Amino acid sequence: MHLLLQKIHKKTFLSLAVILAVFTLCCTVSESNRATSEQESLDSKDNKQKLKIGVLPTQSHTEQQRMIKPLDEYLEKALGRQVSFQIAKDYKEVVDWLVEEKVDMAYVGAVSYFEALERGAEVEPLVAPIDKYTGRPWYRAAIIVNKNSPIKTLQDLKGKRVAFVSKSSTSGYLMPLAALTKQGIKPEYDFTQVIFPGTHAKTEAMLEDGLVDAVATNIPSYIKRQKIGKLAPANSRVIWESAPVPHSPMLVSKKLPPELIKELKRAFLNTPAGMEDIVGTQAAGYTLVVASDYAPIEQLRIQLNLNSQGAK
Template sequence: MHLSLPKVSNKIFLVLAVMFAFLAPSCTVPESNTATSEQESLDSKDNKQKLKIGVLPTQSQAEQQRMIKPLDEYLEKELRQQVDFQIAKDYKEVVDWLVEEKIDMAYVGAVSYFEALERGAEVEPLVAPIDKYTGRPWYRAAIIVNKNSPIQTLQDLKGKRVAFVSKSSTSGYLMPLAALTKQGIKPERDFAQVIFPGTHAKTEAMLEDGLVDAVATNIPSYIKRQKIGKLTPENSRILWESAPVPHSPMLVSKKLPPELIKELKRAFLNTPAGMEDIVGTQAAGYTLVVASDYAPIEQLRVQLHLNSQGAK
């Protein structure tokens, strides 16, 4: 039995700080009915094309595979076909897969969505997770420092070691960069060291290990870290957090059959209560999203690029 989550009817409100067997013939032996039914189910899956879904890396491989398994099993049951989740080694790889049409869907950040479009990928947003804490399909980016750090403002980051997730990360780079740029701070010029570990988990671990003075991440990832006893309120604090940012979209190829896209929407909107989001967000189900929901992120991205070009 699947419990239908309430649909979020209102649009995503963004206030960005800068402007983001087939049944085998009847058998004569009654005991074979169960086996025949199971074989029919397997044959039905084999007769359909495998649905390939790429996922950007946010946690360790083992942790992400654990989070993906329940959704994988649920989708296979609902869609009645094989679903193959593939975790990319980095943000660029999942975009490459979309462009090269090696996958049918992808769970990416907003920045990766626009990078894929720029490279010719024919994709569109399908759904996004509803944040458990906001009750909306948005979250906040953040910069985290040690609890006893003398760093009290963004200006205090000058001369310090700072880790960003990836230049393709919305919360782990774009949003913090926008806030820093607004204050005239240029990471490459003003920070003692700029590091890109590649995932939110690896980035946050650098602060735990004392390898950097501050890290760029997001509130959901920070909360997840606290739940496993790592970055806790006793040893860390939020230096800065952004205005609402639209959650990572699940992109779908426009070349998929319309009926399959319709089935995917139905399946995601009716995910069982309590199912964990596959990149670590504490989610309360999914809601439909459209391209225009992410327009402010693209506007911010373009503006930062223009500012960068003008400064050269």
């Protein structure tokens, strides 16, 4: 009887040991699978959440990074996802990013918006900043000269050195060119030198350094320059201002989920008061914009033969 009980206990112990081993193995596999699944989920979430935003270069890289930081932090909190801002080296690069779908959104000028469309980018305007000084989502292009310059009118620019921002700049080229053309002035023939520094800040600096006689820029950028102790009414003046120009749009890919686009609209419309716009505008928040808001700019490009068809 004693031997029988020992055999029974031994078999029971062996059975329990086997059951325990199988249970432990199952738990280990389950935990491993769950950990893998959770990691894959986190990786997928990170990839899905990261929002890439391209930005047109308008100021020095350091200054623009400073301006971007508050909006970056705000958007990450408002959207609950990672946001990555990328400052383009020039106007063309930010358009390239949109066309090649390397960014989900981009802050560009109106001209760059149409250049992107012509190259096949599937984008649409989302919002634009409200100018602090006009109270509207528009601003004015301008041509600035030194305070003591003999230049009084656009005609006086003939034979002078003039700096435009870029051929892709709305206020730094398109609008001034339209005004000059209307007066029969052709920069390539009538100016002794035409320069394209690439950003508003670099363009304005050329006037400060005496390298040119006049610069094409815009009023918001001119005001910003004054705030950092550079161009000021004491040493510079405006000889020409344009009609209202629709502000630079924040473009969004049409391929983004509709719900995310709605979240983005809500986030921009509720930006904290006093937040500086990321391209230099003294902004008073953002407002929704649509493609038709920029139709006048495209019509002007066609009139000046600057669209892709006219350029061929």
